[in-house]
Every structure is written in C-alpha cells, then in structure tokens.
Amino acid sequence: MTSQPPVSPGRIVAIGGAEDKTSDLEILKRVFELAPVANAEVAVIASASGIPDQILPAYQAAFERLGASRVHALDIQDRKQAADPGNVQLIHQSGVIFFTGGDQLRLTNVIGGSAVLNAIRERLMAGAVVAGTSAGAAALPSTMIYNGASADALRKGSVNMTSGLGFIDYLIIDSHFLERGRFSRLMQVGATNPEYLGVGLGEDAGVIVHPNRVLEAIGPKHVIIIDSRNLARSNIADLSMGEPVAVENMILHAMVSGHGFDIEARRYLVADELKALLADNQ
Amino acid sequence: MTSQPPVSPGRIVAIGGAEDKTSDLEILKRVFELAPVANAEVAVIASASGIPDQILPAYQAAFERLGASRVHALDIQDRKQAADPGNVQLIHQSGVIFFTGGDQLRLTNVIGGSAVLNAIRERLMAGAVVAGTSAGAAALPSTMIYNGASADALRKGSVNMTSGLGFIDYLIIDSHFLERGRFSRLMQVGATNPEYLGVGLGEDAGVIVHPNRVLEAIGPKHVIIIDSRNLARSNIADLSMGEPVAVENMILHAMVSGHGFDIEARRYLVADELKALLADNQ
Numbered sequence: 001m002t003s004q005p006p007v008s009p010g011r012i013v014a015i016g017g018a019e020d021k022t023s024d025l026e027i028l029k030r031v032f033e034l035a036p037v038a039n040a041e042v043a044v045i046a047s048a049s050g051i052p053d054q055i056l057p058a059y060q061a062a063f064e065r066l067g068a069s070r071v072h073a074l075d076i077q078d079r080k081q082a083a084d085p086g087n088v089q090l091i092h093q094s095g096v097i098f099f100t101g102g103d104q105l106r107l108t109n110v111i112g113g114s115a116v117l118n119a120i121r122e123r124l125m126a127g128a129v130v131a132g133t134s135a136g137a138a139a140l141p142s143t144m145i146y147n148g149a150s151a152d153a154l155r156k157g158s159v160n161m162t163s164g165l166g167f168i169d170y171l172i173i174d175s176h177f178l179e180r181g182r183f184s185r186l187m188q189v190g191a192t193n194p195e196y197l198g199v200g201l202g203e204d205a206g207v208i209v210h211p212n213r214v215l216e217a218i219g220p221k222h223v224i225i226i227d228s229r230n231l232a233r234s235n236i237a238d239l240s241m242g243e244p245v246a247v248e249n250m251i252l253h254a255m256v257s258g259h260g261f262d263i264e265a266r267r268y269l270v271a272d273e274l275k276a277l278l279a280d281n282q
Numbered sequence: 283m284t285s286q287p288p289v290s291p292g293r294i295v296a297i298g299g300a301e302d303k304t305s306d307l308e309i310l311k312r313v314f315e316l317a318p319v320a321n322a323e324v325a326v327i328a329s330a331s332g333i334p335d336q337i338l339p340a341y342q343a344a345f346e347r348l349g350a351s352r353v354h355a356l357d358i359q360d361r362k363q364a365a366d367p368g369n370v371q372l373i374h375q376s377g378v379i380f381f382t383g384g385d386q387l388r389l390t391n392v393i394g395g396s397a398v399l400n401a402i403r404e405r406l407m408a409g410a411v412v413a414g415t416s417a418g419a420a421a422l423p424s425t426m427i428y429n430g431a432s433a434d435a436l437r438k439g440s441v442n443m444t445s446g447l448g449f450i451d452y453l454i455i456d457s458h459f460l461e462r463g464r465f466s467r468l469m470q471v472g473a474t475n476p477e478y479l480g481v482g483l484g485e486d487a488g489v490i491v492h493p494n495r496v497l498e499a500i501g502p503k504h505v506i507i508i509d510s511r512n513l514a515r516s517n518i519a520d521l522s523m524g525e526p527v528a529v530e531n532m533i534l535h536a537m538v539s540g541h542g543f544d545i546e547a548r549r550y551l552v553a554d555e556l557k558a559l560l561a562d563n564q
Contacts, residue, residue, distance in 0.1 A: 152460040152484065154504055154536055178434040181463010184504070187536060202434065222436055222466070222526055226534070233552060235538070244504055247536040248550040252508070254436055254469060254529040256517070268530040270515060 010036075010124040012167050012209040016175040016201025017101055017134030019219065021062045027206050027219045032066040032096060034129040034208065039095030040069040047076045047110045048102030048135040055100055063096070074116075082114035091119040096129050099136025101175075105146045107139050108164060117165065130167055134175045137201060141168045145185065153185035157241040161189070168209055171197050171263065177224055178202045190228030191236045191247050197263055198226035205257075213263040214277055217255035225253040225261055225268075292318075292406040294449050294491040298457040298483025299383055299416030301501065303344045309488050309501045314348040314378060316411040316490065321377030322351040329358045329392045330384030330417040337382055345378070356398075364396035373401040378411050381418025383457075387428045389421050390446060399447065412449055416457045419483060423450045427467065435467035439523040443471070450491055453479050453545065459506055460484045472510030473518045473529050479545055480508035487539075495545040496559055499537035507535040507543050507550075 011034045019027045042063045046052035056073045063071045072090040076082050091097060097120050111117045124130050138144050144164035153159055172189050174182050177200030186198035199207060202221035209215060217223040232248040253268050260274035269277060293316045301309045324345045328334035338355040345353045354372040358364050373379060379402050393399045406412050420426050426446035435441055454471050456464050459482030468480035481489060484503035491497060499505040514530040535550050542556035551559060
C-alpha cells in the first residue's frame, strides 16, 4: 500500500464470476485483447480452487479459441510451487495472467509474498494484463473480503477482511454481487473506512481498471459502485461486535457495459465520457 | 393518491416479515402501544395468506399476551367477505388493524375497493394503528411491488408493480430486504420514478410512519432507505424490456432502531433528532 496510488502500465480486470466461457466469451475476449502486442501466452492460476483439474480445461479451451499461442495451467497448490523457478518463468512469458475462482484466502495464503507473485507484479508494470474472476477478483486489491455472510452483513465484524494481492489500492471488490445480494456487506466495509470504494461485480460482469484509475464496466450484467467518501454519520465505532451498523449517506451507482467510473474524482461516466477520458490518457 | 400527501392521525407500521411473536415481541409491542387509549381490540386480516388457519393463532396469542381485550381473526378470503357488514363492524371496534404476510396481490385483489378497506381508512383517520408484515407491509402504500426476482432485478420490467392499499403515498416498501438481497429491485423502482422513496425492511425490523411523515425504525434489524430524488442519469427509458438498467447517484442509508428519516426533507435522523422532531409534532 502506498499513499499515492501506483499507476501500472498494464490493465487489471476483475470479473464477478460465472463469466461466459463457451459462447461469445465477451469478457474473456476483452481480457485477451488487453494483452501486449505479440504476447499471446496466457497463464492461468487456479490456486484458489480446490478442484483445479475440473476448472482449468474450460479456460484453456476458451483462451485457445481466442487465439492464445499457449495456455499455461500453472500447478501452484502450495508455497513451494509458488517459489518454483519454472512457474516464475512461465509468468514471465505470459501477456495475460488469470486467477480463477475458489477461495481467495487459499489464493493469498499460497501465493502471498512468493516469487510467482513478484513476477506477476513485474509483468503488470511491463504492460501485461492481470485478471481474476470471483475469488480471483476479490483478491486483486490491497484489501479483500473473505467468508462472511452475504445477506444481513451490516453487523459489526460480520465481514472478514485481510490483505489481498495488492494490485489495486483504495478499492474493495466483491463478486456474485447482485446474485447473492451482497450490498449490505460492502456497506459495512464502507463504514469501516469511507476512503475505500466498494465495487460489486455481478456474475458475467467485470471492470477493467485502466492505468489512470478509471473503471470500465464490461459484460452483459451490472457493476455496482458503493461510494462512502461522503459518509455522514455511522455508529460503527461505538458498537459491540455483532450489533447492527447505522449508515448515513452512501452513494450508489449501477454501471452497465461501456459505462465507467473515475475512482479519484468519484465521477460516474456514461459511454461518451468514458471514451473521451480513455482517449486522453492513451 | 393525492398531490398533497394526506396526514392521518393514526400511525402506520410496516414490518419486514418474520417479526418475533413468541419472545420479547419488540415490534408487535410497539404496534399495540400505538393504539388509541381505551381501544384494546385488535383485528388481524390474513387475506394475503393461503394458510390463514396456520398463521392466525400466533398473532392471537401474541396480541393477547400484550393485553388485547379481544383479537378478531377476520375471515376475509374473497370479495364477498370483504363486503360483509359483520367484518366491517369488527374493524370499527378495533384500535389495531394488522395485515399478515402471504401474497400482496391476493390481499389487494380481495380487499381493494371493499367496505372493509374503507372502514380501515376511517379507523386510521380516527387514530387507530394500521400495521402489516411482509406482504401486508408491501401492500400499505399507494404503489406496491409484487412477485419479481429478488436478485439481479435491475433489468427493465423485472419488477412487477401495481396499486396498493393507499395508506401512504410516495413510498415503496419491500420486505425480507437484507435477507433476500433485494437492493437491486428497489433501485430499479427508484429509476422508474425518482420521487418515490424506497424503504427496504429487514426481517424483524419495521418502520412507524408518524403523522408528520417521519419514519421511525423499530426492531433489532435494519431498515434500508434508497433515495432516488437526486438521481442524475439513467438509461431506463431508452431500454428494451429485460435490458440492464444503469443508475447514477442514488443515496443509501441504513437505519437502526431509534433512528429515523424525514420523508419530505429527505433527512436522516439520529435518535436525538428523531425524538426532537416527534416531540415537536405531538
């Protein structure tokens, strides 16, 4: 975490889970197209998953269909494998690094502080795209949610948080957001620290985090923004654990594909505004 | 519906469902205490329910425990019974009129335009309390939601609405709100007409609508307010049915017991502010 948000040349893409892998591949196509020119190798990291062998083939097939020259299914299930030079080498070859779903705590526990993670950071600074879906999306920022009730989560301490992979600062990502009705947990998170923007990703929806810290919504479903910066009052600091949290004045947006949000300016962007802002910063 | 919201001398209480009926009776106690002095008869209307015989005994026991002199379980399952002079008479005797849960469309279909509903309106104007839980809460305002998806409801036309019982104007009530993750459906409703305040009631939570159109949150769970009056932009009018709705700038509050909300001023009230405002208007 830095006081000044770092600007990475590469794009970060967070996906809410259940993205289309067999039909139009709308989101995965955008991910693949964000890779640097002449770097069509993809690394898929299924460390979050307890059943990597069951989920990896679908990603291999999807990225191959999109034109990947090679898809590396990295076998990283423990910290030893996360330090393995062979895996590090495959990261260095890849223009897309993709984290699957599963359990975000398993993911951070296995790759946090590892040589593989350092290599991914280097790749991002060199212009590669780093993407994650579901648990893999939740783990992308410097702080992440894990476990915790989906509904009725507006009780002090009902959401568990810890440090994430550190690719984005001042942002909390939640996935399966509309489908599992997770609004109340991002509200509680916003009350704990209003500086952090809540980003709730629907299934088959995602955001591209552009280098100028502008979000672009992609996919057929919704991206919800919960902005607590102008939070007026909350009782959260005075409560015992488990008591209901009061919240006054959070701002709520629902973005659809092509709309955007300027994180620093806290400004919603319709399609024309987003295009203009991204063109200015290319 | 009137252009000037009517002020009824009696209180209206909307409850999110699953209110405690056997332990502390926190919410039902407040309902009963709001009845006019020396009018301890309670009318319970289970028209919304397909299984009235199974749900009425719990309400009878609860209100008797609270001190009701008589609890009338009104047998109103069709429009003929809703016109029955005997049922009208029991309403006229009662200081509390309580609508159970079930299906709000069944409730409005059976009692809409009936002699029983007219009698309830008269009782409210004479100071009686009119309360409803779950479907019985959703049906209280002039416009109500029925059916419709709970999650991923931010698609044009995915929420069905029709006219409610007309006890409160410019307000939409949704129940089981946090438990079923219904935020997106009140967001869609707010986009259709930003004048209407969205009130999302958690289970075992409720609001008292005071005569000065101030809401008071009651019960151990949350009341969520979604205020769309300052909605900036939405694509809803340009969409085909089923397409995802974009929403810019709704205000979100979470109220706990003792906090309030001034509907006309769109102002959140912490406990002291609510007390002062209610004292001014007694």
